[in-house]
Structure formats: structure tokens, C-alpha cells
Amino acid sequence: MKGYYKEDPWSIIEEGFDPGMQEASESIFSLGNGRMGQRANFEEQYSGESLQGTYLAGVYYPDKTRVGWWKNGYPEYFAKVLNAPNWIGIDVEIDGKMLDLHTCELKEFRRELNMRQGYLERSFTVVVNEKILNISVRRFLSMKRDEIGAIRYGIKSWDYTGPLAFTPYIDGNVVNRDSNYDEQFWEMEKTGATEGSGYLVAKTRKSGFVTCMTMGHELHLNQKNVDAGAKVIEKPDYVANRIESRVKSGDEIVFYKYASVLSSMNQHPSVIVEEGEKLLRSAMETGFDLLFKEHSDAWESNWAHSDIVIQGDTAAQQGIRFNIFQLKQTYTGKDDRLNIGPKGFTGEKYGGSTYWDTEAYMIPFYLSTATPDVSRNLLIYRYKHLEMAIKNGEKLGFHDGAALYPMVTMNGEECHNEWEITFEEIHRNGAIAYAIYNYIRYSGDRDYLAEYGLEVLLGISRFWQQRISWAEEKGKYVILGVTGPNEYENNVNNNWYTNKIASWTLKYTLEALAYVKETHPSAYDQIILRAGFKLEEETVAWKEILDRLHFPYHQELGVFLQQDGFMDKEQVMAADLDPAERPINQRWSWDRILRSCFIKQADVLQGIYLFEDEYDQETIKRNFEFYEPRTVHESSLSPCVHSILASRIGMEEKAYEMYLRTSRLDLDDYNNEVDEGLHITSMGGTWMSLVYGFGGMKVKEGLLEFNPFLPSSWKALSFTILYRGSILKVNINKKQVSIENPGSEDLDLLLCGSMAHLRAGGSVVADL
């Protein structure tokens, strides 16, 4: 479907309506504001294929696990993102006929997602009984008031004269397509309606989340507010107002629908209706135009410190902005109970909200494009789940405070049920430790260790200690039975990446212990006490592991081996595969994939990327050249790491090739699955390949560093990042790189290998 959406630097544009594309477009044109999200379903009735999606951050349903063959340790429930009551609905009747874009005579359909200002707009022309009406609908979810959504539904009659009715409603009769047992997820609590307003309160079964949605409306005829009266419709799971009006040829009628969308995440159920009505009233008093102004201002300031400009390639420009836009509307960092689901607010698939994607691919993005509290909240989210992670560990036989963070979670409990992942893909635990290090490295906030970080590190390190076993005959510690980042290997021994991140965690935890002891002695004492930490015994054990952990290595080739026995596989290159057999995960049986040497996503290279400073260029190159040809990149999270490493070792073409594989993944729907929602978490990886890869950014011992290059097909690349209170604008063209510092503080940095002093308000330049 490459080319279906028009190229534009700031907008995604669909011209002409293709019902077969509607579910894909519903994903692409999704809106969110961190607190709630909405697929681009139509307001008016639509009888074609559609995936209704209204999502409330943090509100989930514990869907009973479905499994073929139960294994001990599987979780009972899988927390599913919930499709919530529909608050956007407005039935529109023209001349007594329900407007439905699937059945009506439709002309000149255009849909635009304006990313600069954060709104969705549809314009189309319908012919009703040979009369023509132009319709234009704008919708946004306020970034300023994150419980408010507003819709402007404008109809201009070209030559139609006759009745026109609007029925705005809230509908609680909604389902999840991705439910395991077709259970009802919502129970209706109450509804209420008066002429001009309505509300619906619903509660999730089992998890007991309450939502209240309220609505109000205004009708303008030829720019004048008119009171057309409203008929109230109220059912147990539905409230509506029916507003009947008339238009003449040339009239312009604008219907405004305002809604407040609250949940018990933030409001006590006893006052939720009252609060909802209060917020709604205030929004209506502000009015659509001012609400929109507030909202688009918020987006403007957002872009000011996160935009990336690519000159000479509109498709790439559109792609990267789309990614930034989606990330920003998925997670705003205000609430440490929220996280970033794989589909964000754009679909219900995969459920859960939190994978190791957050630590590995999201935190770098938020570190550089938002204030430190945003990433910090993502860290605190895990801190708050420490108890649960310890319980999860206990369920699997660990003890004494060993924490195994879940593979997929909403509230800290494990949701995933596939033994080779759930129980074995334990490297995720390391990513959570690494994120603490990464946050501190970038922000300089070392106090975080004393406040939250050390406790999490202790739990994770204890897990590693118990999970690592002694192989007597080898005379080495080993980690048996794991799945690495490359999920095309299951239950392997000594996955190099896992062993690497495990040993690194132990080392970092020892450092963190020493640091906190020295700088925050009383916090230190409390942490040690609370964790029941046996300092001598446990740290000695860790050091012993650090001394004697086995790392598979191929002496002759000089490469780290992905796991024990990797070289026993037939060594075939991905390029030699019959194209008809790709992607192999759709063509090959699982055992065949497992036996092959093909790698789903960066594994050894993921480790080299994380610990780049430990390896010289030659080592990185050898490993890259060994693994890249064996990697099929069938995870959207893979190419970004390869792109960054290729940038590091000067393989600029390969870096660009890898970048292209992610940048427009959803817009061009490479995997033909965008109808299910967007790949939100891979978007962070795309950003990383631009800024860390092409931009060559690094932070090393408190010093920011850039070693950029410009892909040859581009004219220029600029990006803006936040770093320790400064805003930096990095501009790269064919010849040079400049960094502007519009802020008020000087900054020393390393640019293309040389130290540079960047004055407040000034800039530095280097030749490329």
C-alpha cells in the first residue's frame, strides 16, 4: 500500500475513500493525548468494516488466559487494552436518511492527520437525492486538558433544502475483537441525560475500573448559535440527544460535540459524574476554537524540542514526524502508572502496556525529547512493580527478593503465556537495570539510585545470581535455558547477550551499592535493611560470577557467539534465501526457524550496541559483518540497532538501508497489518537510528558527543534535543554540522572528535 497516503512534511493525507483501507486508516489517523486515545472511526454511522477503538490509559481487563497445553507458572490472566464506550458518535440524518459513508453517494473524500497541530480532519461531499452537501469534520483530544475531546461537524448545503438531524451519543455496547472468550468486558453502571447533555458510567468486570463519559453540544447555523432543542434518548447502555434542524441551499450548519472522558485512574467513582460534568462545562464555556488553540499551542511547544527536519526527502520527513507524533501522543510522562503499549492507543492487539521495548527503545527517545521527569516516570513505573516482580520470581521458584520483571504487563503481573518467552526471555530484566544506568548517564540524576534505582537493581541482581548456575566440568558459571532478544532461538544455553547484560547488571549494582553507601548513607542503610540484603555473602557471590561467567566466543572468527553451539548450525546467509520463503515466520514451520541460523532481531549486536564503549571498532565490525547477513529483521525492533552500528563503523549505505526498513513501516504498511494498529514501540528505534546513528550522538562520562554523517540522498538533517536543561539544535548538511544552543547555559561537548565549547545563545560548527 505504498503511496496510498500522500507525501507531505506535516500531514498524513488520504484522498478518495477506499472502504478496504478503512481499518488501516483508522489506525494511521489515530489520535491520543497520553490519557486517552481514539482510532479514526467515523462519528456518523458507518456500516463498512471498522475496528472501533476508544482507549483509556491504564484501564484494562484481565482476560482469562487461553492456552493449548497448560504449563506450571503460566499466568491466569492476560491484561487486555480495553475498547471503552464510544463517546465520538454522532448520527447524522439528511432528509430522513442516515448518513453512512459505506452506502451513500460520496464525492471528493479527503482525510488529514495534521501532526503539527494534532487534529484529524475529514472533508467530503455527499449527494443526497441529487442534492449536494459538503461536510467537514475536525476532531482533537486536548493535549492541554487531557480528559476533553471535541468535534466540529460542519455541513454546508450546496443545493439541499430540508431536514437535518444530529444525534450525538455515548454508547456502552462495545466489544474487544481480541478477546479470548468473547466475554463482555464492561458492565453499565448508570446513564443520565438532559436536553443538551448526557453521561454514561461503566465499570470493567473483574478489574473494576470506572469510566464516566459526558457529552454536550452546540449548534451553529450560518455562524449563529441556535437552540434547536433536543430529544433525550436513554437506555441502560446508551444515551443520546436528538437535535432536529433544517437547512436551505447555501446554509452552513456546524454541530459541536464536546466530551469529557474520565476514569477511576484519576477520579474517585463517587464524584466521577460531577467531575466529568464540571470539566465538560468548563470546556464548553471555553468553546471549540479556544480549546483548539490551547491544544495546538501544546503541540507547538512539543515540536519545539523534538522535531526532526529532513531536507530533500519528503517521504522520510513525513515518516519521522509521524513516528514522533505517535510517541508523543501515546505517552506524555505525567503519570508513573502508565507506560507505552506496543500498539499505543491505535489498536487492541497484544494487550498489556509494557514490554522491554520501553526500556530498550523508548527511554532514549523520551530522554532526548522531553524533560527528565518523563523518563524518570517510566523508571518509577518499574520501581512500583518491584514487589510484583519479586512475587513473579517466587512463582517460578526464586526467593529472597529475586525480582523477575514480567515480559508483558499492565499492573506488574505477568500476562504472557508462552513458556519460551514468559519464563525464558529473561534478558528483559537486564534492560530494566540498563534503563536506570541510561537515565542517570543522560540526565546526571545520580540521586535516583538512592531514591529508587538501587532497590530495583538489587532485586534484579539477586535474580541473576539465582538463575545462574555452576557448570562443574566447564569450571564456569552458565545461564541455561533462555531465549535471547532473537526469538528465533528458544531454550538455548549461554545466550551471549543475556550473559552480558546479566553480568553487567551485577557489576553496575555493585557500583551503585558503593555509590549510595558513600553519598546517601542513611538511605543506603534503609535499603539494605528493607531488602534483607546480606552484603558480604551476596556481593561475594556476585563477584565470583563476574569472574567466571562463561561467554561463548569463536576464537578463529573473533566473534561473540550468540549461544553455545551456534556454529553447529548450517551457516546460510539471509541473502541466499529464496525470496518466496520470506518472511520466514510466515513460510516456515517453527522448528525449521529454530534450527536455522537466521536471526529475527539484533542479539549479539544489541549487546554491542548497549556496551559499545567496551569494544574497539574492529570488534564491532567483525561481529556486525558476521551477524548482519544472518539477520532477517522480522522484528520491527531490529533494523534500528543495525543501523546505529553500521553508522558507527562507517557503513553508511547499510545504515541508511536499515533506517529505511523502519521509518515508514506503518505508513507504507510493509507487513500488511496496520489495520490492527501501529507499531508504536518500534518508532523509538527509528528515532534512535536518526539521532544516535546518523547524528552519531553518545553520552560518555557526562559528556555529550556527536559524530554525524548525512545519508547521501538527503540535503540536510536537523534535530532538536534536550540535554541537561539545554535545547540543542543539530544541523547536518553535506559539508558540515552545526549545533545551536538557544538556551541560557554554556555546554562543553565533543563534536566530530574534538572538544567544543558551546556558548549559551551561540553555536559551534564542524566540517564533515
Place this chain on the structure above:
Amino acid sequence: MKGYYKEDPWSIIEEGFDPGMQEASESIFSLGNGRMGQRANFEEQYSGESLQGTYLAGVYYPDKTRVGWWKNGYPEYFAKVLNAPNWIGIDVEIDGKMLDLHTCELKEFRRELNMRQGYLERSFTVVVNEKILNISVRRFLSMKRDEIGAIRYGIKSWDYTGPLAFTPYIDGNVVNRDSNYDEQFWEMEKTGATEGSGYLVAKTRKSGFVTCMTMGHELHLNQKNVDAGAKVIEKPDYVANRIESRVKSGDEIVFYKYASVLSSMNQHPSVIVEEGEKLLRSAMETGFDLLFKEHSDAWESNWAHSDIVIQGDTAAQQGIRFNIFQLKQTYTGKDDRLNIGPKGFTGEKYGGSTYWDTEAYMIPFYLSTATPDVSRNLLIYRYKHLEMAIKNGEKLGFHDGAALYPMVTMNGEECHNEWEITFEEIHRNGAIAYAIYNYIRYSGDRDYLAEYGLEVLLGISRFWQQRISWAEEKGKYVILGVTGPNEYENNVNNNWYTNKIASWTLKYTLEALAYVKETHPSAYDQIILRAGFKLEEETVAWKEILDRLHFPYHQELGVFLQQDGFMDKEQVMAADLDPAERPINQRWSWDRILRSCFIKQADVLQGIYLFEDEYDQETIKRNFEFYEPRTVHESSLSPCVHSILASRIGMEEKAYEMYLRTSRLDLDDYNNEVDEGLHITSMGGTWMSLVYGFGGMKVKEGLLEFNPFLPSSWKALSFTILYRGSILKVNINKKQVSIENPGSEDLDLLLCGSMAHLRAGGSVVADL
């Protein structure tokens, strides 16, 4: 529940009724005749917990696969054993009150499974309005007429005078408890009833099997046939006759119900009602007593060549007879489309009918206790599935006639869906090849190779060739990514057993090719042509594999290693496990089990058992002493192999200990799951540990051999086997062993290491 059933050499007896035990007893007291089976559900209404189970051999439902995370290659359907319409039902009303053993006043309940004659009998006393009635019910499924079942329901009134009504019925409204999506499996086709008879025809959804059940009855009052008339009740899914009668104090009333149970496996649907009625009429003309005589005669001749007598241990005696009885009523060997399901006719769990259990644990039993055609039919069953096995291979990426037999099947299609088993537990393929060898070795029927065997061997060997890969650096062929018989390891490399049976298959196929070429040249040419076998190319490749296949071996310990890297595991002994943690499959998470060195069932030892002659006593001993302490025997198929090997190496106590673990598995309900059905396939293993283990039986190059010993707590052990046309009675006591040959042909054999000539009608004796 040890001790719940009374010890008796020939019967299983329950005294007193415990509703909490009803589902377990329904399994234990199951009846079958190879063509159909019936759990011991009561004829009259029963409102307590009960698992209704009426099974028709070969009739299944393709239940849609249920899976948590779909993997390429999984089958769409799982063939489920079907609970069929209920033909045993007889509602009994006494004084207008429905007889129900769950609610009535019950005295002196006794239930007996008489294994010698193959019937189930219940006797009990009920008190109705303070009046006493003795009831006695006998049921059997005719071994002579395998589509006929008969019930004698006798009531003696002690002091009751009043009305008594019988309502025999056939009820199509039945369900499977173990269905994946609560689907209806049966559709009703038609019913018909007249005064005195009725029939019901039902058809399975999707698979389209048709069954017709007919019924007729007779009523005897004080030994006289009476015609009490009958009221016909007919619904779309139910037919019944209601017969009203009266009794006086002292009267004895006997109600006979006869049924014919037909399926489209054997009858064309267009004539199935007619045929059913014909069979029913003939049975009724024969009458209950003569039918029973035929049936019990059939059992008598069955026992004549399969009984085992243990003196000095009634529990052991009962246990082994129970096992033989169940095996004999599950599979009679008449039909090469049938096989032996893990639950036989005693429950619906696990579905499918055929696992590698048949080849590994059943064929030895049937070889020795039935004529060769019975085992031969089990082999032909697989021959008929060869095409499907090749298709199954193709689904997983194999080609050119490579056959992978399914893990679980009914009709040749794979049913199982758990990747580590379905795709990886490929050693099953070897067991199917071995069974051909085993059958020929025992029966001497080498022509089987030309007729059927070679084609199967070719398909399996081609699979091994493609599945085996070359490990360049090792300079060895390897088999990667398998699950061995020990399912507590998944996705391992070079499982010794798998490599062993794979290479053995290649070698045996080469021998079979040569043999058939020499002895059946024209059959040979046809086989080669039909299989498109490239003689030179393929056999050269096999020989190369035979030369250079890797077998993990531990030099220092002198043991075959279960798989690559086995010694990297922590070597803990099962005896050192906390008893509270056992069975580990109920206490430990799956990953923990996988990482441990604990072995679910004989793996290396399974290979040593199969190829015993290749290893000297010392090698067997070293391996046994290494693996036995690491084996937790959490499969019912494990202890028998350990028992046999322990017998071989003179560890008599260990052999007996292992034997005890299987012999009364179901009767004493060790795993607390007998309510779901019996462990039919493990019963073959129990038999093997007696005859192969204690009896020390072997066949080597056409020569039968015995090296027996008697467990010290027994007085004597005798067993009867069939061998190449002879019936041999082996009697072992503390001092000596004698073998009688009541047949008409002389036989040479090896007894306790010495050649013996056993004359027809004579016997040989050896001291122990």
C-alpha cells in the same frame, strides 16, 4: 485411594458406594470389546457427578485447535475421541419414584468387574418407602459379536408391592467434557421406535461418521417372559419405551436390554438401521444367557494365551490381570484402521488414538499374547498413513517423500499442537521403524518388508536424511532442535536416543533394501519406482551419515550423554529433592524443570533397552547407574524400561521397585486422575517389565531366550506367551524355571544361558 477396591485375583470389587469415587470407578470398571467401549455409568438415572462415556472405535471429531500463540505448522484440528449417544440407559421407577443412587436410601452396594468373564455386575439394596428391594445388574459388550451389548437388570422385591416401571432409552443429547469450544459434536439424523424397540441414528459434525444404535427388551417376572406392553417415546434426539409393571413381595423381575451399536466405520449409512435391527434381532433370539456364554468363552480363550499368574501377592496378581484385561478389551487387532488410545475406551482425555506408545509399549504385548496378525494390523495402520506422514513432512518443509509420522493422530493427520513436541519430538518416527524390525524379529515374517515395511522405512529414512544437518566445524552430522523421550528437555541438540534411533533406521533400511532386492526383486522394483527412490544418491548419503553422526558421550564417566551440554547442568539426584516438591511437574515452573537434570522418562536408557545387544553389561550398568538416580519417572511409561534394564544387570530389588510403580497405577490411583480414564498404554509397559524383565525374555536372531528371576516377595510367577505358532507356559519359582510346550511343534530355545530343546507336549526345566 489405595485399598478402596478389594484385592481379588480375578475381579475388581467395590464394596459400599462413595459418590466421590464414582467418576474414578466409572473408569476402573469400564468395558470394551475393541469395537466399542463404555464407562461404568449406571443404567438408571444418576444425579451425582458422573462422566458419561460411550465410545466407538475410530469415530472422532476434529475439534478446532486451541492455542495461546499460533505457530506456523500447527494443525487446524485435534481429533477427539467422541462421547457417543447413550445406549445403556434404563430409567427405573419404583412406586412412582425415579431410582437414583445419589438420592435414594442405599444399602449394601457392591460392584464387580469380573475380568475372567468380562462383565460388570452391580448388586445393591434400596429402601423405597421403607420397603426393601435387591437389585442386581449385569452388563457386557460382546467379545464375540462386537456390535452387541446386553444388560440384565434384576430386581427382587423383599417386601415391596406396587408399581415398577422401566424406561430403556437411547439418548443422543450427549457432550464431550474435553471439547475446546463447547461445540456440539453430534447431529441427529433420525429416530424410530415401535412398542418393544427403538433406534437412533446420529452423525458427527465435520467428520461425518454415522452411528446407529438400536435397542430391544424383554421382561421376566419370576422367570417367566411377560409382555407388559410399552409406551413409545420419540424425540429428535431420544427414543424410549416405557414398560409399566407391578411386583409383589418376594417377586423377582428381570428386565433385559439388548442393543446393537453400529457405526459407518463398518456399515454403510444407507443400510445401517436395517443392519442394526438385524443384529439386534439375532442377539435377542440368542438370548442373554447364550450371548453371555459366547462372550465369556471368548474371554476364556483370550486368557489361555495371555494370562499371568503371580503367587503370593494378590494385589500384584490383580494388577497385572487388570492391565491385560484392559489391553485386550481396548484392541483386538481385527481392524487395521484402529489403534490404542492413551485412555482406550475409558475416557475422552488426550483425544487421538495413536501415539508412539503403540510401537514402543503395545506391540511387544500383542506380539506375545495374540496371533501375529494383531501386531501386523498395528503396523499396517501406519503403512496406510504413509501418504499423510509425507504430507505432514511437507507441511514442515521436508520433501521428496520424507515421512514424519504425527505425534498424535486418529486418521494419519497430526493433531498435537505444542511446538516442542509436535515438531521436535521426532524420535517417534524411529519407533515406527523399530516396530517393523521388532515384529519381524518376533514373528519371523520377513515378507512383511516387501509387502509394506520397506516403503515405510524409506519414508522415515528420507526424513532423517533431511532432518540431519552437517556441522562444519565439528566435522560431524548433527540433529538439532529436538525433544527426546524425556520431555523435560525441549529443543536440545543431539539427543543421544534420537540420534541412535535415526542412525539405526538408516542402517536397517539399507539392510531391508538389500533383503527385498534379493528375495522379492519385482516388489523391490515397484517400491523403488513408486517412491522415486534415487538408489545411489540416497543410500550414499545415508552411509555418510552413518559414518559421521555425532553421539554425545562422556569419556570419563563412560556414559552416553542425553544431549549436547547435559553436563553443564547442576547434577542433583532425584532422591535429594524435597518430597514436597514432587512431582516436579506439579510444583515447578516449566523453565525450572527444563534447566534441571531431572529426567521425566527413560531416554538414553530407552535406547539401551531397544538396542541392548549392542552394549555389554558394564556399559548398561554404567549408564543405568548414571541415569536412574536422575530420573523422576513422571511419565507412566518410564519405570518399565528401568525395571527391564535393572533385571538385565541383576539389580533385582530396583527392578521390582520400578515394577511396582506401574503395576497398580490406576487401581491405586497414584496420580489422582483415574476419574479421567485409565492409562491404557502404560499397561503394556507393566506387562513388559514382567515378561521381558523378570521373565528375562528376548528374541535374538530367531532364537527365543529366557533369563528369569523371581522377585523375592513372590512365591511363583507364570506367564503364557505365543511364539511362532507355539504356546509356551513359563513357570518361575524360587528354585527353578520350567517351560511347558502344550503345542504340537518342537522348539529350540535358550534357557538361562543354555540351549534347550523343548519337545511338543513336553517341558524343560532349569535351576535358578
